Amino acid sequence: MDKTNSEQKKKIVMNYVYAILIGVLVIACAITIALVSTNSNSRADIGDEGLDVSTTTYVVPMKNATVVKDYSGSELQYNDTLKQWEIHKAIDFKASDVLDVYAVADGTVSNVYTNYLEGTVIEISHANGVVSIYKSMASDVNVKVGDEVSAGQVIGQVSDGMAQELNTGAHLHFEMTVDGVKVDPNDYLALGDK
Numbered sequence: 001m002d003k004t005n006s007e008q009k010k011k012i013v014m015n016y017v018y019a020i021l022i023g024v025l026v027i028a029c030a031i032t033i034a035l036v037s038t039n040s041n042s043r044a045d046i047g048d049e050g051l052d053v054s055t056t057t058y059v060v061p062m063k064n065a066t067v068v069k070d071y072s073g074s075e076l077q078y079n080d081t082l083k084q085w086e087i088h089k090a091i092d093f094k095a096s097d098v099l100d101v102y103a104v105a106d107g108t109v110s111n112v113y114t115n116y117l118e119g120t121v122i123e124i125s126h127a128n129g130v131v132s133i134y135k136s137m138a139s140d141v142n143v144k145v146g147d148e149v150s151a152g153q154v155i156g157q158v159s160d161g162m163a164q165e166l167n168t169g170a171h172l173h174f175e176m177t178v179d180g181v182k183v184d185p186n187d188y189l190a191l192g193d194k
């Protein structure tokens with residue numbers, strides 16, 4: 001009798017242990033799920049405008065243009081003007097009939113300047129530390145520092161004013177940076193329909 005009693009007690013205790021284990025597992029799962037969802041929330045909230053780099057659609061900065069020199073992070077490309085091999089952390093769009101240049105996304109014009117080597121340059125700051133940079137622009141640009149621009153807005157026209165790429169003719173030398181580091185614009189622009 002005593003033996004059966006103690007075995008029954010053992011069974012009851014084991015049932016409690018199982019119940020507690022399952023409870024702990026459920027709580028652990030709940031905490032994991034809560035942490036994961038908090039993480040993804042904070043990632044989406046990085047930008048003031050609530051835009052996520054990965055989901056923002058960037059407009060191609062020119063229409064009917066041809067990519068005459070693509071981005072290269074380490075591979076050397078020949079610069080026909082300077083007669084030297086160099087890396088080219090930019091995309092060169094050669095104009096055809098349309099000289100207009102479009103802002104690739106909503107943002108604020110953060111810099112406009114002109115120098116001999118780069119021609120006139122416009123920089124636009126977007127959400128999440130993304131900056132788009134337009135070089136070899138004609139000097140009579142449509143925007144000034146502080147202007148709010150929207151995606152697709154015409155900010156100016158291309159020219160052959162960038163002395164270090166003079167032989168390319170009228171073109172846009174387009175760069176993008178994230179937190180100040182040059183990135184490959186191909187990762188952001190849908191260039192299938194340029």
Ligand SMILES: [Zn+2]
Nearest residue numbers: 090092165173
């Ligand atoms: Zn270039």
